[in-house]
Amino acid sequence: MTKSKDTKRLGRRAFLKAGAGAAALTGLTASEALAAKATKSTRWDLEADVVVVGFGGAGACAAIEAHDNGAKVLIIEKQRADHHYPDIRMAGGNFHSPDPKGNRASLKAMGLAQMSGDNLPWKLEGEQNEIADELAELWATHSVENLPWLMSLDPEFKPARGGGPAFPDFPGAKDSGYRWYTASYSGKADADVPTKDLPKAQKMNGEAFFACLSTGIANRKIKVMYETPAQTLVKNDNGEIVGVVATAPGNKTIRVKARRGVVLTTGGYEFAPTMRKAFLEGPGVEGWAFYGSPDNTGDGIEMAQAVGAGLMGAGKVNGRLIAAVPLRANGLRHGVVTDTVGAPNTIVVDNTGARYMNELMVATGNSRYFSYKAAVAFDLNKMDFARIPSWMVFDETFRSTKTLASMGFGSVGFGLVPWTHDNMDAVNRGWILKGDTLEELAAKIKAHKDNRSLIDAKTFADAVKRFNDGCAEGKDEFDRKVKATDGLAKPPYYAIPLYAGGPSTGGGIAATAQREVVDWRRRIIPRLYVAGEICQPFRYIYTTGCGIGPAVTFGRLAGRNAAKLKAWG
Numbered sequence: 001m002t003k004s005k006d007t008k009r010l011g012r013r014a015f016l017k018a019g020a021g022a023a024a025l026t027g028l029t030a031s032e033a034l035a036a037k038a039t040k041s042t043r044w045d046l047e048a049d050v051v052v053v054g055f056g057g058a059g060a061c062a063a064i065e066a067h068d069n070g071a072k073v074l075i076i077e078k079q080r081a082d083h084h085y086p087d088i089r090m091a092g093g094n095f096h097s098p099d100p101k102g103n104r105a106s107l108k109a110m111g112l113a114q115m116s117g118d119n120l121p122w123k124l125e126g127e128q129n130e131i132a133d134e135l136a137e138l139w140a141t142h143s144v145e146n147l148p149w150l151m152s153l154d155p156e157f158k159p160a161r162g163g164g165p166a167f168p169d170f171p172g173a174k175d176s177g178y179r180w181y182t183a184s185y186s187g188k189a190d191a192d193v194p195t196k197d198l199p200k201a202q203k204m205n206g207e208a209f210f211a212c213l214s215t216g217i218a219n220r221k222i223k224v225m226y227e228t229p230a231q232t233l234v235k236n237d238n239g240e241i242v243g244v245v246a247t248a249p250g251n252k253t254i255r256v257k258a259r260r261g262v263v264l265t266t267g268g269y270e271f272a273p274t275m276r277k278a279f280l281e282g283p284g285v286e287g288w289a290f291y292g293s294p295d296n297t298g299d300g301i302e303m304a305q306a307v308g309a310g311l312m313g314a315g316k317v318n319g320r321l322i323a324a325v326p327l328r329a330n331g332l333r334h335g336v337v338t339d340t341v342g343a344p345n346t347i348v349v350d351n352t353g354a355r356y357m358n359e360l361m362v363a364t365g366n367s368r369y370f371s372y373k374a375a376v377a378f379d380l381n382k383m384d385f386a387r388i389p390s391w392m393v394f395d396e397t398f399r400s401t402k403t404l405a406s407m408g409f410g411s412v413g414f415g416l417v418p419w420t421h422d423n424m425d426a427v428n429r430g431w432i433l434k435g436d437t438l439e440e441l442a443a444k445i446k447a448h449k450d451n452r453s454l455i456d457a458k459t460f461a462d463a464v465k466r467f468n469d470g471c472a473e474g475k476d477e478f479d480r481k482v483k484a485t486d487g488l489a490k491p492p493y494y495a496i497p498l499y500a501g502g503p504s505t506g507g508g509i510a511a512t513a514q515r516e517v518v519d520w521r522r523r524i525i526p527r528l529y530v531a532g533e534i535c536q537p538f539r540y541i542y543t544t545g546c547g548i549g550p551a552v553t554f555g556r557l558a559g560r561n562a563a564k565l566k567a568w569g
């Protein structure tokens with residue numbers, strides 16, 4: 001059996017050694033049969049050198065870089081042009097761009113720790129140790145280009161300076177020169193101001209980031225086909241991916257030929273019920289909520305699997321503990337960005353009414369990147385997921401002075417979930433439960449179907465009392481830093497359910513560090529690339545900027561690699 005040129009080229013890599021000997025591409029497997037087959041008589045409706053599937057953060061970067069490396073590029077996008085809100089646009093807009101003058105070996109060590117944990121003494125095994133070293137090397141080399149590259153797309157782009165490493169004690173963190181920025185055209189960053197409908201000069205957060213990428217796409221005249229969800233990949237007899245079948249407006253099936261390669265950048269599976277059940281911890285459907293695009297339904301994962309792709313860290317989530325509302329998309333509830341967990345005059349209790357943690361661990365410090373794991377813990381004594389949901393409980397002082405959900409981005413900023421600064425719209429809709437007394441609030445929680453009648457009014461009242469007493473004494477039973485005014489002192493009282501979740505899932509398709517898709521035996525599927533949340537490189541610890549940063553670095557890499565291939569046929 002002959003191997004394609006690409007398979008031969010790539011088979012030389014150490015990464016592939018284990019599987020290369022057996023890499024002969026034999027007849028169709030069951031999963032391959034789900035994909036379309038290219039034959040000599042295949043009629044193509046459109047063609048390009050590189051076809052990018054998904055016009056989000058990673059897709060835009062892949063498309064621009066492929067174009068700049070000499071490829072004719074076509075982007076296929078599922079959403080309508082007038083309702084195009086990918087996660088990159090809905091995002092907070094924080095992205096990595098380390099100082100090029102930092103120590104490169106240190107930057108690599110820091111990347112390795114976050115991407116795989118290989119160099120952390122307490123990590124039992126690396127998350128993706130076959131590729132982590134090369135992945136970290138690529139990140140250390142190219143992430144420093146992020147800011148200058150974005151400025152080259154649009155010189156008016158004026159990001160606000162963010163901060164340094166979230167884990168200053170990690171290997172290399174101190175002298176790595178690591179930095180993150182927040183996207184902006186005004187030089188300012190404000191998470192509470194929606195800028196979707198403002199002129200470009202006032203845009204901030206993900207909206208500003210997407211405006212910068214869109215400028216790069218428009219200046220290069222890269223064609224975007226909106227309202228055209230990709231359905232399947234097309235494979236030829238050599239096992240190469242040579243095109244995409246999509247549904248164009250008017251329900252028309254089109255075949256798009258990709259002369260050099262296809263880059264899948266369709267995001268995560270936040271709004272795909274079956275994938276959530278398959279991959280997420282605990283009850284994947286009812287135990288979780290996400291606050292990004294409802295059109296991220298794992299399509300790319302399904303398409304790549306159908307041509308034989310393996311999975312890597314498929315259950316990974318960029319999450320914490322967030323509030324959710326009864327509004328649903330694809331049968332799954334919308335979450336809201338809830339950076340207020342742990343704020344003064346608030347606590348979190350489980351479904352029985354008991355506190356179980358220092359709430360600040362959800363919103364601040366490095367624990368926040370793992371806090372979703374606490375929310376899906378199974379209670380062996382109660383034989384129940386007693387923390388699904390948990391409840392953020394607060395008093396009138398919090399309600400009247402703080403906005404629970406971030407207004408500037410995410411599901412609220414993009415109008416998927418209505419919210420008002422005084423939180424009263426959510427109270428009036430019954431999304432936030434209200435009681436004049438704690439007993440009344442406990443009764444309302446009990447009547448909520450997700451509580452499953454688990455709440456015990458006395459446990460609940462005791463939890464609030466102990467917290468209030470602790471605030472008065474300046475000492476909390478869970479070691480939360482408290483002061484006298486932090487208690488839940490002013491009625492009425494309120495509660496909203498919290499679930500594990502956040503911006504996006506981060507796991508999925510197995511790929512090399514160069515972002516070539518591989519099967520379960522780590523053999524490359526030629527001409528197929530991935531980038532973005534479909535294959536999040538920061539597998540072990542996702543911190544600020546870990547979504548957008550790698551979407552730029554590795555989206556560009558995937559686009560560049562696809563563009564450099566020789567056209568097939």
Ligand SMILES: Cc1cc2nc3c(=O)[nH]c(=O)nc-3n(C[C@H](O)[C@H](O)[C@H](O)COP(=O)(O)OP(=O)(O)OC[C@H]3O[C@@H](n4cnc5c(N)ncnc54)[C@H](O)[C@@H]3O)c2cc1C
Nearest residue numbers: 054056057058078087088092094230292532533545547548
């Ligand atoms: C509210 C929110 C806040 C965030 N804040 C930050 C932050 O501050 N910093 C950070 O680093 N990360 C953040 N993220 C994550 C970040 O947005 C993503 O990591 C980044 O956008 C890369 O995502 P992506 O390109 O994989 O997906 P997206 O940007 O979501 O793009 C995927 C695209 O694929 C399209 N698509 C899906 N299926 C198909 C199909 N079948 N055919 C064609 N097109 C399809 C989608 O419509 C979408 O346009 C945030 C995310 C959210 C939701």
